[in-house]
Every structure is written in C-alpha cells, then in structure tokens.
Amino acid sequence: MLMTGDLGFGVIESFARAYPKRFINAGVAEQNMTGVATGLALSGKIVFTYSIANFPTLRCLEQIRNGPCYHRANVKVVAVGGGLIYGALGMSHHATEDLAVMRALPNITIMAPGDPAETIAATEALAKMDGPAYLRLGRAGDPRVHEHPVALSIGKALMLRAGNDLTLISTGGMLATTSKVADQLQREGIGSRLLSMPTVKPLDVDAVLAAASDTGLVITIEEHSIVGGLGSAVAEVMAEHPTEGARLKRIGLPSAFVSRAGSRDYLAAKYGLSVEAIVEDVKRIRRA
Amino acid sequence: MTTTVKEELTTLAQRLRLQIIQMTSRAKSSHVGGGLSMAEILAVLYGRVLNVRPHDPFWPCRDRFVLSKGHACAGLYAVLADRGFFPLDELETFYGDGSRLAGHVTHVDVPGIECSTGSLGHGLPIATGMALAGRDLGFRVFCVLSDGECDEGSNWEAALFAGHHRLANLTVIVDYNKIQSLGTVDEVLRLDPLHEKWASFGWHAVEVDGHDVEALDRVLTEVPDSPGKPTCVVAHTVKGKGVSFMEHQLLWHYRSPAGDELRRAIAELGERI
Numbered sequence: 001m002l003m004t005g006d007l008g009f010g011v012i013e014s015f016a017r018a019y020p021k022r023f024i025n026a027g028v029a030e031q032n033m034t035g036v037a038t039g040l041a042l043s044g045k046i047v048f049t050y051s052i053a054n055f056p057t058l059r060c061l062e063q064i065r066n067g068p069c070y071h072r073a074n075v076k077v078v079a080v081g082g083g084l085i086y087g088a089l090g091m092s093h094h095a096t097e098d099l100a101v102m103r104a105l106p107n108i109t110i111m112a113p114g115d116p117a118e119t120i121a122a123t124e125a126l127a128k129m130d131g132p133a134y135l136r137l138g139r140a141g142d143p144r145v146h147e148h149p150v151a152l153s154i155g156k157a158l159m160l161r162a163g164n165d166l167t168l169i170s171t172g173g174m175l176a177t178t179s180k181v182a183d184q185l186q187r188e189g190i191g192s193r194l195l196s197m198p199t200v201k202p203l204d205v206d207a208v209l210a211a212a213s214d215t216g217l218v219i220t221i222e223e224h225s226i227v228g229g230l231g232s233a234v235a236e237v238m239a240e241h242p243t244e245g246a247r248l249k250r251i252g253l254p255s256a257f258v259s260r261a262g263s264r265d266y267l268a269a270k271y272g273l274s275v276e277a278i279v280e281d282v283k284r285i286r287r288a
Numbered sequence: 289m290t291t292t293v294k295e296e297l298t299t300l301a302q303r304l305r306l307q308i309i310q311m312t313s314r315a316k317s318s319h320v321g322g323g324l325s326m327a328e329i330l331a332v333l334y335g336r337v338l339n340v341r342p343h344d345p346f347w348p349c350r351d352r353f354v355l356s357k358g359h360a361c362a363g364l365y366a367v368l369a370d371r372g373f374f375p376l377d378e379l380e381t382f383y384g385d386g387s388r389l390a391g392h393v394t395h396v397d398v399p400g401i402e403c404s405t406g407s408l409g410h411g412l413p414i415a416t417g418m419a420l421a422g423r424d425l426g427f428r429v430f431c432v433l434s435d436g437e438c439d440e441g442s443n444w445e446a447a448l449f450a451g452h453h454r455l456a457n458l459t460v461i462v463d464y465n466k467i468q469s470l471g472t473v474d475e476v477l478r479l480d481p482l483h484e485k486w487a488s489f490g491w492h493a494v495e496v497d498g499h500d501v502e503a504l505d506r507v508l509t510e511v512p513d514s515p516g517k518p519t520c521v522v523a524h525t526v527k528g529k530g531v532s533f534m535e536h537q538l539l540w541h542y543r544s545p546a547g548d549e550l551r552r553a554i555a556e557l558g559e560r561i
Contacts, residue, residue, distance in 0.1 A: 024420075027452075032445035035413020036420065042403060043421030044348075063442070066407055067414060071395065 003037055005030045005051035008080075011140060012050070030060040034075070038067035041074040046127060053081045053095045057102055057134065068132035069107045075133075076126050082112060082136040082172050083223030084258065087267040091257050095136070099171075100228020102134045103201050109154060110201040112136040114175030115145040118198045121152035129154060138173035145175050145196075155199045157207035163191030166282065167211035170221045171197045171230040177268075178221050180275045185282060203233045205241075212238055212246035219249045219282060223273060226252040249285045251278060289502050293336075297501040300370065301331040305530045306557045307366035307379060313545045315383030317391055321540035322434060323363040325465040325498070325525040330367045332504040333430060342372040345399040351427050352402050352418045356411020357434035357463065358392040364401070365389050373400035409440025412460065416446045419458035419518070428457045428511065436468025439477050444489070451490025456512035459519040460486070463498065465527035467538050486520035498523025531556055 001022045004012055016023040026033035030051060037047040049056050056077050057064065068075035079095060086093035102110055111126065111133065113119040119137060126133045150158060157169070161182055170178035175196050182194045193215055195207060211218050218238065220231040231250030238248050253271050260267075268274060272281065308323040334340075339351045355364045362382060369376045381387035388397045392406030402418070405411045415431035422429055433443065450458050464482065466473050473479050486493040492514035496503040504523065511519045527541070528534030531553045545553050 026449060027445075029442075029445035029449065031409070031442040032413040032416070032449055035410060035442065035446065036417035036449065038403070039414040039417020039419070040421050041417075042414070043418050043425065045421060062407055063410060063413070066404065066410055070404055 001040060001045050001047045003033050003047060003049045005033050005049070005055055007051050007055075030055050031063050034060040034063035034067055034077075037075045038063070038071065038073050041068065042071060046074045046076075048076045048078055050078045050080070053079060053086055053093045054098060055079075057095075057098050061101065064132070065105050069105045072107055072131050074130060076135055077133070078135045078137065080137045080139060082138055084253075084264045084267045085139050085173070087258070087264045088261045090261065091259060094258055096225050096253055097228065098136060099200055099222070099224050099230065100232065103228060103233065107132060108201065109133040109199070110136070111154070111199050112172035113198045114170060114172060114196040116142060117144060117146035117148070117150045118152060118158070118175075118196065121150050122198055125152060125154050136172055142173055143176040145179050152198060155202045155204055157204040158196040158198065159193065160196055161192065161194035163193045164215055165191045166217035166219060166286070167193040167195060167215045168219050168221060169195045169197050169208070169211070169230065169234060171200055172223055174221045174223050174273065177273065177275055177278065181221075181278045181282065184275060184279045188283075190282075190286070197230060200230055200233060203237060205237050208234050208237045209241055209243065212243040216245045217247050217249070217286065219251060219285070221273075221278060222252045223268065224252050225255050226250055227255045249281075251281060289505055294501060297328070297331045297335050297505070300335050301327040301501070302530070302557055303370060304330055304363055304366045306554065308362045309531070309545055309550065309553045309557065311362045311366065311379055311382045313550045314380065315391070316544045316546075317362075317383050318542045318544065319359040319362070320543070320545065321467070321528040321534055321537065322357060322463065322465065323360045324529045324531065324534065325527050326360060326363060326432060326463040327530065328499050328501050328504060329432060329461055329463060329523055330363050332501055332508055334367045334371050336505055337508045338430065339427070340400070342400070345373060349425065349427050352415065352422065352429040354402055354405065354411045354415040354418070354429065354431040355393050356405050356408070356415070356431055357437055358405030358407075358411070360434070361389075361391065361393040364393060365398075368398075368400040371400075374398070408434070408437040409442040412443050412446040416450050416455065416458060419450065419455040420453065422457050423455065428459065430459045430461065430508075432461045432463055434468070435462060435464045435466065435473050435479060436476070438462065438479055438482070447486065447489040447491065450518040454516040455518045456514070456516055459508065459511045459521065460491075461521045461523050463525055464522050465525040467527040467536070467541065469541060471538065483520065483522040486522070490517060491520045492517040493520040493522065495522045495524065498525035499529060
C-alpha cells in the first residue's frame with residue numbers, strides 16, 4: 001500500500017488511479033500516517049509512507065521509533081528531496097540531518113540510492129525485504145549514472161570504477177557529482193575507486209575496509225550534514241578496524257542551517273559540494 | 289444481562305484491582321490510580337466483548353485491543369493472565385530485572401499484546417491502521433485512551449482519519465477519570481465537552497458510567513452501532529476507584545502502596561471478591 005501525507009502532485013496520481021484500494025492520502029498528518037501504516041503492517045500489509053524532506057521522518061520520529069522499528073513492522077518510509085534538493089524553499093525543506101537521525105534507530109534499513117537506476121533497484125529490494133526501512137530519494141529527473149539497470153543487494157556497495165590511488169564513497173544524489181570528480185581526477189593522473197553506497201545502514205563494512213587497505217585514502221561524499229551520516233558511519237568502521245596507512249576525509253555539509261535561498265546546485269557549490277570544489281579538496285588532502 | 293454475568297464481571301474487575309495493587313506494590317511502581325479507574329472497562333472487554341483466543345493469540349480474525357495509555361499496563365497484564373494468555377504467577381515478575389512484563393505495555397514475547405505503547409498519542413493511530421485492515425479481514429479494534437492523553441494532537445489526526453474513512457469497526461474508550469499527571473484535566477487542559485468533540489469529528493459518541501458493567505456491556509457489545517461511524521465511548525470514571533483513600537487523588541498517579549496502605553487496600557478490595 002502507498003500512503004502519502006498529502007504530497008506528490010503529478011507523480012502519485014497514476015498509482016492512485018491504478019490501485020485505488022492500495023492508495024491512501026492520510027492528509028497533512030504524518031504522525032497519524034506513520035501510526036496507521038504501523039497498524040496496517042501489523043495486520044499483514046506492506047506499506048510505503050511518502051512525503052518530502054523531513055516531514056515523513058523527523059516530524060514523526062518517535063512514531064517511527066516506537067512503531068515500525070520496535071515492532072519490526074513492514075513500513076517503508078520514503079522521503080523525496082534528500083539534502084538540498086529543495087534549496088530555494090528554505091531551511092524547513094532541507095533534509096540534511098535525516099540520515100544521522102534515522103541511522104540511530106534500531107532495526108531499520110536505510111537506503112539512499114545514487115541515481116534513477118539504483119532507485120528502481122532499491123525500491124524493489126525494500127518491497128521484498130521484511131521489516132522497516134527508510135528510502136531517501138532525490139527528485140524526479142536526477143541524472144542517470146548507471147547506463148544499465150543495476151543488480152543491487154541491500155547492504156552492499158556498488159563499485160563503479162576501479163582505481164588504486166584513493167577511494168571515493170558516495171551516497172544518494174552525490175553519485176553523479178562524485179562520478180565527475182573521478183573523471184577529472186583521472187584526467188589529472190589520479191586513479192580512484194568509485195563506490196556508490198546505496199545502503200547507509202547496514203553499512204558494507206567489507207567494502208570500506210577493502211578500500212582502506214587497497215587504496216589508503218578514503219573520501220566520503222554526501223549531501224548531508226557532516227555529523228552522523230555516511231562519513232560518520234565509515235569513520236566508525238575505520239576507527240574500530242585500523243588499517244596501516246589508511247586515512248579518511250569526510251566531505252559533506254557543515255552542521256549549520258542554510259538561511260539563504262538558492263538552487264540545489266548553487267547551495268551545493270557554496271558549501272563545497274561542486275565537482276571543482278571536491279576535486280580541489282581531494283588534491284589538497286593527498287598533498288597533506 | 290443476567291445477575292450471574294454481572295457478578296462475574298464485577299468480580300473480575302475487583303480481581304484486576306487486587307492484582308494491580310499487588311503488582312505495583314511489589315514493583316514499587318507508579319500509575320496505580322489510572323489502572324484502578326479502568327478495571328471495569330477491561331473486565332467487560334475481556335469478559336464479554338473481545339473475540340480472542342488465549343491459546344491462539346495470533347489467530348488472524350481476532351479482535352484487536354490497544355491500550356494506548358501504556359502506563360496502566362498492570363491492569364492489561366493482569367487481565368491477560370486472568371484469561372489464560374500466560375501464567376498468573378508471572379505477574380509477580382512485573383517491572384523486575386529481566387521480566388517480559390515491562391512498566392509500559394510491551395508486546396515482545398507477551399501473548400495477547402498487539403502493540404507496545406507508553407508514549408501517549410501513539411496507540412490510536414496504530415489501532416486506526418488495524419481497523420482499516422480489519423474492515424476487509426472482518427475484525428474489530430478497541431482502543432483505550434487516557435483523558436490526559438487526549439492532549440496529544442496525534443489522537444485528533446487519527447480521529448479525523450477514522451471519521452473520514454468511516455471505520456465503523458473501530459471503538460475508542462476514553463478512561464475519563466478527570467486527573468492527569470500534574471492536576472485535574474480542568475486545571476491542565478480542559479477537554480469538555482469531550483464527547484461532543486469526538487462527535488464533531490464524525491464519530492458515534494456516547495457517555496457512560498465507566499464503572500457500570502451493564503452500561504459498558506450495552507454500548508460495547510452493540511458496536512458497530514452506527515453504520516459508517518467509529519464509536520467513542522467517553523467512560524466517566526474515578527481515578528483510584530475501589531480503594532477509598534486513593535479515589536480522586538492525584539498522589540496515586542505516582543505513589544506505590546506499601547505497609548499499612550497496602551493492607552488497607554487489599555482489605556477493601558478483598559471484601560468485595
């Protein structure tokens with residue numbers, strides 16, 4: 001079943017028309033939507049809840065914690081607009097701490113697919129998986145990075161490029177940018193292993209440790225606060241499994257509110273998440 | 289209702305009260321007053337209304353019961369044990385180290401508990417989802433709220449939703465004992481006219497004396513009473529009901545009976561069993 005918090009104009013209608021008995025607009029009431037989804041799931045349904053930015057997550061965080069997470073109920077929370085996608089709409093619509101907050105909850109699986117191909121595969125995987133999940137999406141029209149449909153397993157990284165000088169690990173909508181970073185580094189003679197990490201929890205520990213051991217320098221790139229997201233998850237793994245010669249650099253948004261309007265690309269560049277800024281960052285780190 | 293049935297339900301309610309007193313005393317725990325106030329509600333639900341099977345607790349067509357006022361869990365554990373969902377002597381572990389009977393309603397490994405509660409305002413939305421599923425599967429859902437809990441906005445989100453979707457298989461019972469955590473409901477955040485609020489959200493709303501087993505039985509065995517509407521039973525109750533020195537006393541939201549108080553409480557309740 002699909003429940004929406006009264007959002008999804010232009011994208012949700014086709015499902016609602018095709019499957020009227022499996023579609024519910026819960027109204028602008030995310031706490032109740034999450035509770036109803038829990039009750040439906042405890043009665044045997046598979047329920048996706050849908051809204052934008054922080055509304056399906058932080059607004060009803062305790063409902064997610066005590067409901068789907070504690071009961072291991074089959075509720076998949078979907079947010080569109082992860083990161084600064086809704087940049088111009090202002091701080092309320094910037095989902096920049098969601099991965100950190102959701103990652104702290106027990107029992108939940110968290111996916112932030114990197115492009116439309118990964119989104120399709122992640123959605124199918126989550127629908128088949130039993131238990132609660134959070135699916136963090138960008139927006140319709142995000143650039144495609146994978147040329148072909150991807151085979152994706154929950155909890156496994158995808159290697160898009162091999163390289164020995166460093167590893168770039170990207171999650172969510174930063175994949176296209178990170179792929180361009182890898183291209184530019186290649187042109188400058190720096191070979192990078194590119195990992196897309198569509199599952200933030202459970203993290204692919206083996207892929208992180210292999211990257212640390214094979215390439216030394218590991219760089220995480222995410223459109224999320226530097227606190228608590230992919231970078232923190234990778235740091236936890238690397239700190240507890242020290243590998244000689246391995247280093248980590250986390251690239252993400254500062255732990256701060258963005259108070260100026262601006263497109264996603266404008267704001268991303270302002271906070272150092274443009275291709276050029278990341279390339280410079282990487283070269284500086286390598287020199288250090 | 290026959291005299292025998294009435295006596296059975298009244299006696300069951302008193303047994304639950306005695307268990308609540310003994311469990312909270314042993315545990316040195318709180319929330320005895322709000323447990324005593326809903327004893328008849330639980331007795332009528334589990335004695336007469338709910339279509340459940342203690343030896344087959346996950347039977348798919350069972351009626352669902354959600355105690356949203358999860359702090360009053362002692363009464364729910366007691367009635368489940370009384371009905372045979374798990375052994376009565378396990379009630380002695382309530383609140384204890386390693387016990388599955390935690391101090392707010394906990395579903396993990398506890399037969400008969402549909403879902404965990406404890407943070408107020410969570411139970412009714414979940415019950416509403418169950419009712420939505422139950423409409424097709426053919427079961428009913430009953431949910432008990434506290435009065436203080438009606439301060440939580442999520443309940444009113446669910447009330448709008450259930451009214452809009454005409455969930456006639458959903459029944460809320462508000463244990464309206466008029467005392468919440470730091471004072472009377474009138475002092476803290478006024479709810480009256482409470483049943484009119486539910487009615488205005490599209491519910492069939494009735495008021496009953498929540499200690500009158502016949503009145504409770506009448507409204508609860510009749511649901512769904514109003515086609516296309518969920519039912520709200522505003523049950524007027526007395527906090528601490530059944531123990532003279534606990535009745536209407538805010539103190540017994542917190543205090544755990546011990547010593548002479550425990551003996552007096554047991555004596556008062558025991559007289560009526």
